[in-house]
Amino acid sequence: xxxxxxxxxxxxxxxxxxxxxxxxxxxxxxxxxxxxxxxxxxxxxxxxxxxxxxxxxxxxxxxxxxxxxxxxxxxxxxxxxxxxxxxxxxxxxxxxxxxxxxxxxxxxxxxxxxxxxxxxxxxxxxxxxxxxxxxxxxxxxxxxxxxxxxxxxxxxxxxxxxxxxxxxxxxxxxxxxxxxxxxxxxxxxxxxxxxxxxxxxxxxxxxxxxxxxxxxxxxxxxxxxxxxxxxxxxxxxxxxxxxxx
Amino acid sequence: xxxxxxxxxxxxxxxxxxxxxxxxxxxxxxxxxxxxxxxxxxxxxxxxxxxxxxxxxxxxxxxxxxxxxxxxxxxxxxxxxxxxxxxxxxxxxxxxxxxxxxxxxxxxxxxxxxxxxxxxxxxxxxxxxxxxxxxxxxxxxxxxxxxxxxxxxxxxxxxxxxxxxxxxxxxxxxxxxxxxxxxxxxxxxxxxxxxxxxxxxxxxxxxxxxxxxxxxxxxxxxxxxxxxxxxxxxxxxxxxxxxxxxxxxxxxxxxxxxxxxxxxxxxxxxxxxxxxxxxxxxxxxxxxxxxxxxxxxxxxxxxxxxxxxx
Ligand SMILES: Nc1ncnc2c1ncn2[C@@H]1O[C@H](COP(=O)(O)OP(=O)(O)O)[C@@H](O)[C@H]1O
Ligand SMILES: [Mg+2]
Numbered sequence: 001x002x003x004x005x006x007x008x009x010x011x012x013x014x015x016x017x018x019x020x021x022x023x024x025x026x027x028x029x030x031x032x033x034x035x036x037x038x039x040x041x042x043x044x045x046x047x048x049x050x051x052x053x054x055x056x057x058x059x060x061x062x063x064x065x066x067x068x069x070x071x072x073x074x075x076x077x078x079x080x081x082x083x084x085x086x087x088x089x090x091x092x093x094x095x096x097x098x099x100x101x102x103x104x105x106x107x108x109x110x111x112x113x114x115x116x117x118x119x120x121x122x123x124x125x126x127x128x129x130x131x132x133x134x135x136x137x138x139x140x141x142x143x144x145x146x147x148x149x150x151x152x153x154x155x156x157x158x159x160x161x162x163x164x165x166x167x168x169x170x171x172x173x174x175x176x177x178x179x180x181x182x183x184x185x186x187x188x189x190x191x192x193x194x195x196x197x198x199x200x201x202x203x204x205x206x207x208x209x210x211x212x213x214x215x216x217x218x219x220x221x222x223x224x225x226x227x228x229x230x231x232x233x234x235x236x237x238x239x240x241x242x243x244x245x
Numbered sequence: 246x247x248x249x250x251x252x253x254x255x256x257x258x259x260x261x262x263x264x265x266x267x268x269x270x271x272x273x274x275x276x277x278x279x280x281x282x283x284x285x286x287x288x289x290x291x292x293x294x295x296x297x298x299x300x301x302x303x304x305x306x307x308x309x310x311x312x313x314x315x316x317x318x319x320x321x322x323x324x325x326x327x328x329x330x331x332x333x334x335x336x337x338x339x340x341x342x343x344x345x346x347x348x349x350x351x352x353x354x355x356x357x358x359x360x361x362x363x364x365x366x367x368x369x370x371x372x373x374x375x376x377x378x379x380x381x382x383x384x385x386x387x388x389x390x391x392x393x394x395x396x397x398x399x400x401x402x403x404x405x406x407x408x409x410x411x412x413x414x415x416x417x418x419x420x421x422x423x424x425x426x427x428x429x430x431x432x433x434x435x436x437x438x439x440x441x442x443x444x445x446x447x448x449x450x451x452x453x454x455x456x457x458x459x460x461x462x463x464x465x466x467x468x469x470x471x472x473x474x475x476x477x478x479x480x481x482x483x484x485x486x487x488x489x490x491x492x493x494x495x496x497x498x499x500x501x502x503x504x505x506x507x508x509x510x511x512x513x514x515x516x517x518x519x520x521x522x523x524x525x526x527x528x529x530x531x532x533x534x535x536x537x538x539x540x541x542x543x544x545x546x547x548x549x550x551x552x553x554x555x
Contacts (some may be wrong), residue, residue: 076434077427088307110306114313114336117306117310118313121306121314129422158433162422164439167422
């Protein structure tokens with residue numbers, strides 16, 4: 001099988017979008033473009049998995065990705081586990097399609113006898129380890145995320161330890177929403193390391209807006225800029241105004 | 246640590262109920278729940294021939310299939326295979342029609358390391374760790390790290406007394422990123438290295454096992470994780486005698502298992518032969534330990550005598 005490039009979006013939010021396009025619609029559209037949308041819903045201490053977070057699951061379902069609700073203290077382990085699971089799931093989907101081409105349209109991994117299934121999973125695992133990953137992280141920096149942002153930053157730095165221990169190459173980009181004067185701002189342009197994150201991680205954006213839909217749209221746009229197009233059109237510097245302590 | 250709510254029937258099977266394999270039609274009767282983890286539930290089951298074995302069932306097809314792959318490879322390791330031995334692999338169709346993959350393996354009967362140490366004393370650490378290191382060395386020779394080495398995944402069996410690992414969910418080929426880990430035991434978390442699978446990764450976790458035994462509630466990371474760990478190690482009185490070895494393991498100074506094992510063996514042999522009083526903890530049901538210690542002392546005494554006579 002050809003060595004693929006996996007395109008994933010990881011949305012970290014506490015739910016409650018209230019501005020711009022419907023994020024579920026955008027997530028659906030993104031999935032059509034071969035990019036998966038995964039969502040981590042950050043709970044408040046003591047909050048049970050409830051209403052405000054049902055949107056979170058709907059976005060992940062529409063985006064063909066993984067959804068996980070989590071308390072801040074477990075964020076690091078969850079971010080890396082969800083990313084890994086998302087890659088596996090996408091690759092499993094690819095393998096399933098190939099299986100169906102070979103064995104007929106109802107054949108899935110689940111239905112294979114254990115012996116063959118083991119062989120298929122070994123291939124999926126190998127691909128998870130060796131595929132190149134393009135991961136765009138969208139961080140909700142609206143007021144309600146206040147107490148959680150430092151934890152998010154640590155979790156992302158931790159994620160790069162995990163991902164850079166893989167055999168395959170990684171490219172990460174980080175955006176936050178809402179931005180200062182627009183829905184979304186670029187925190188970190190596509191790069192293979194996240195160690196600069198410590199210095200540039202955004203502070204909170206005040207004002208009551210949570211434009212999740214527009215942020216997802218921006219993420220899609222950013223993906224379309226990677227690759228050939230991007231090398232021609234040198235990117236603008238990330239905005240200065242919002243960042244830096 | 247995917248906290249999906251495991252309310253599904255496969256994770257709450259009542260005692261006495263039966264699981265029948267979809268492919269092999271083998272029947273297993275649930276005796277009790279042994280434990281639940283991130284991947285699935287493990288039951289003690291009775292096979293039709295009366296054998297008591299462990300059965301692990303999951304709804305995560307990728308994770309459990311990967312564990313099965315690993316267990317199969319371990320059976321090909323020379324001599325007794327490290328980890329529990331694998332018996333059957335099959336699927337179970339729940340009454341509601343869902344497909345749950347499962348496998349059966351050797352039931353590793355015993356108690357958790359920290360409970361054992363509490364009853365019988367820290368003196369046992371060097372012997373038990375040395376045993377585990379031989380098992381780990383075999384795994385490493387086959388090209389894998391254990392990955393998720395932690396207290397919860399270690400069992401001390403009683404007959405014979407041996408420290409064994411049970412969960413192979415983290416077993417990873419050298420050079421790849423460790424598949425499954427737990428923060429407290431992970432060198433990446435403590436800023437002591439990356440998550441690439443290599444022998445030193447396991448040795449770090451092993452040292453953390455000893456630290457966890459002395460800090461049962463664990464502790465939170467501060468700004469200087471590495472220094473903090475070393476300080477915690479120094480502060481733990483009961484670990485004093487192992488401090489040197491554990492520090493080396495934490496700092497990645499041992500190249501492999503056998504090097505660390507040699508140090509531990511040297512340590513316990515020297516303790517035995519110096520005719521030191523072996524202090525027994527207060528509990529008194531420990532004939533085996535007495536017996537083993539006296540055998541040990543006799544052997545060391547003979548070695549010492551021989552050396553002396555030469
Ligand atoms: N072979 C076994 N023999 C005895 N107990 C076992 C065995 N395998 C697992 N267990 C028990 O079940 C618990 C969970 O199993 P584990 O394989 O660690 O699951 P997970 O991969 O989900 O963490 C263990 O902590 C242990 O108590
Ligand atoms: Mg476990």
